[in-house]
Amino acid sequence: MKIGLALGSFLAATALVGQDKEALKTALKDAEVSGPWIYDDVNAGYAEAKKSAKPMLVVFR
Amino acid sequence: MEQFVCVRVVQAWGMDLSLFQFHGQLTWSVFFLNADRTIYGRYGSRAPSGTSGFKGNDRFVTLPGFRKAVEGALEIHKGYPGNKAALAGKTGPAPVARTPEAMPAAAGLSNVRQADGKSHGCVHCHQVQDWELLSLRAKGPVEDRVLWPWPMPDAVGLSLDPAERATVTEVAPGSAAAKAGLKPGDRIAALGGQSILSIADVQWVLQQAKEPCVVKGQVERGAAKVEVSLALAEGWRRAYSFADNLSLGWITRQRLAGFRCDAVGPDEKQKLGLGEKALALRIREISPDFVKDRNTSPKKAGLQKGDLIVEVDGRKDAMTESDYLAFLVQKKKPGGKVDLAYVRGAAAPVKVTVDVP
Missing domain, CATH: 2.30.42.10 (PDZ domain)
Structure with a gap:
């Protein structure tokens, strides 16, 4: 049952990827990603790193 | 962490494969890089479950090891762009396609393009490897590096401490590492001309290695710096199932x-x-x-x-x-x-x- 629910949430999430990152984040229950993290947008990361002169740390999971 | 711009990526649709080349079977993988897309290093390793002694996937992802990789990345950033030329090898060769969804084997799949023809679904990181294999097979012979990707260091006889960047804990007798003279306690500072921040960086160098070939490296042994040469024989990747x-x-x-x-x-x-x-x-x-x-x-x-x-x-x-x-x-x-x-x-x-x- 739990697996079914998890799969259902995941499948719902997959349909949202191209549309709304906040919706995707909610669907994946990615609640711990907050504060300064940029969510699923590497190009925004490049822009911020260029502006701030900081290195980038890109996590895939 | 506040010294970095942190980005979390949860799926691979649209991913720039000319830059982000990593083990698709990951549980957690990190790139350290500059805003100009120069890669400083990688972190996060997942050994194949069939490798002797390496069952499970969390063993190589540790906070102490990650911390040391982070420190190394910051050191490289301080020296940038003076060290840019030395980092060139950390970016890989041209991929099968610029993005996962552009690979021939991905054509028509529902998670590449939804029924509406506009939006797309979630491409999993492991699918990047799967589609690469299937796309290459459709074109011609598939190299061992595709079937046995991202060799763990034990493929050349090295066991590395997951709490360090790349410190040798064991050397398998008779292995390429043993023949190169590597010893427990050695810290691998460079391999294949690249600075090493992590076990994942060692895997990256091994992934690019030809068959057969010699991979040169530099280890720190106490206060001494020692040059080593790993001679890799034909079929060396086939160390595991x-x-x-x-x-x-x-x-x-x-x-x-x-x-x-x-x-x-x-x-x-x-x-x-x-x-x-x-x-x-x-x-x-x-x-x-x-x-x-x-x-x-x-x-x-x-x-x-x-x-x-x-x-x-x-x-x-x-x-x-x-x-x-x-x-x-x-x-x-x-x-x-x-x-x-x-x-x-x-x-x-x-x-x-x-x-x-």
């Missing part, structure tokens, strides 16, 4: 073989009256009907769970499942055929020819 490499094993097993099998051990071979070096693969499972892209030919040819395959295209010497799958991937073109002989119970061997999609 790629069939255990999660999706690569799954996809080749279901799509090409159409069954799962196990190599019969020496005791059972003896009971069966087979020689120690005889080919003996026991079918554990015929690909189930729910697998959409399975090879149905073995089932149609009459093969069943429990059958013992004793000959493959006239070959009678021992094979593992990994050997058999690699044979199908590397020696059989799409649309080819393979001749099998199998034994069921005490009956005489039966010969069948099955399709290889």
Whole structure:
């Protein structure tokens, strides 16, 4: 049952990827990603790193 | 962490594969890089479950090891751009396609393009490796680096401490590492001309290594710096069963073989009256009907769970499942055929020819 629910949430999430990152984040229950993290947008990361002169740390999971 | 711009990526649709080349079977993987897309290093390793002593996937992701990789990345950033030329090797060769969804093997899949033709679904990181394999196989021979990707250091005889960047804990006797003179306690500072921040960085250098080749490195041994040369022989990547490499094993097993099998051990071979070096693969499972892209030919040819395959295209010497799958991937073109002989119970061997999609 739990697996079914998890799969259902995941499948719902997959349909949202191209549309709304906040919706995707909610669907994946990615609640711990907050504060300064940029969510699923590497190009925004490049822009911020260029502006701030900081290195980038890109996590895939 | 506040010294970095942190980005979390949760799916691979649109990912720039000319830059982000990593082990698709990851649980957690990190790139350190500059805003101009120069890569400083990688972190996060997942060993294939079939590798001796390396079961599980969390063992190589540790907070102490990650901290040391982070510190190393900051050191590189301080020296940038003066060190830019030395970082060139951390970016890989041209990929099969610029993005995962542009790979030929991804064409038409629902998670690449949704039914509305506009939005897209979630591309999983492991699918990048799967599609690379299938796309390359459609074009021609598939190299070992695709079937046995991201070799862990133990493939060359090195065990590394997951709490450090790349510190040797053990060296396998007779291995390439032993022949190169590496010793427990050595800290691998550079390999293949690249600075090393992590075990993942060692894997990256090994992933790019040819067969055969010599990979030069520099280790810190106490206060001394020692040059080493790892001589890698033909077939060095085949140190483990790629069939255990999660999706690569799954996809080749279901799509090409159409069954799962196990190599019969020496005791059972003896009971069966087979020689120690005889080919003996026991079918554990015929690909189930729910697998959409399975090879149905073995089932149609009459093969069943429990059958013992004793000959493959006239070959009678021992094979593992990994050997058999690699044979199908590397020696059989799409649309080819393979001749099998199998034994069921005490009956005489039966010969069948099955399709290889």
